[in-house]
Amino acid sequence: MNRLLAVAFILFCIEVGLFLVIVPWSELWDSNFLLDYVPYLRPFILHKLFRVLVTFLGGVDILIGLSELRHFLRSFRIAKRTLE
Numbered sequence: 315m316n317r318l319l320a321v322a323f324i325l326f327c328i329e330v331g332l333f334l335v336i337v338p339w340s341e342l343w344d345s346n347f348l349l350d351y352v353p354y355l356r357p358f359i360l361h362k363l364f365r366v367l368v369t370f371l372g373g374v375d376i377l378i379g380l381s382e383l384r385h386f387l388r389s390f391r392i393a394k395r396t397l398e
Contacts, residue, residue, distance in 0.1 A: 320386050327379030334372025338365035 337343055343365070349356050358364055 317386075317390075320382070324379050324382045324386060327375050327382065331372045331374075331376030331379060334375060335369050336372075338368045 344360065346359065349359060
């Protein structure tokens with residue numbers, strides 16, 4: 315069960331990271347429903363610096379996922395060696 319949770323966390327981090335890297339630069343970002351309900355946030359959300367910050371957060375999330383993947387594979391190799 316612990317391995318399953320580790321794999322789920324790794325996939326979650328990478329998927330959310332990819333989403334945060336790609337979406338701020340797509341048309342989906344411009345037609346955000348939040349912009350309709352809170353129009354005074356429009357200049358901030360559509361500003362390039364805000365998009366860069368969200369993309370940076372996505373990159374950090376991807377790096378966390380890859381780091382967890384590395385630790386998971388390393389622990390898997392160590393466990394395999396101890397069984398032999």
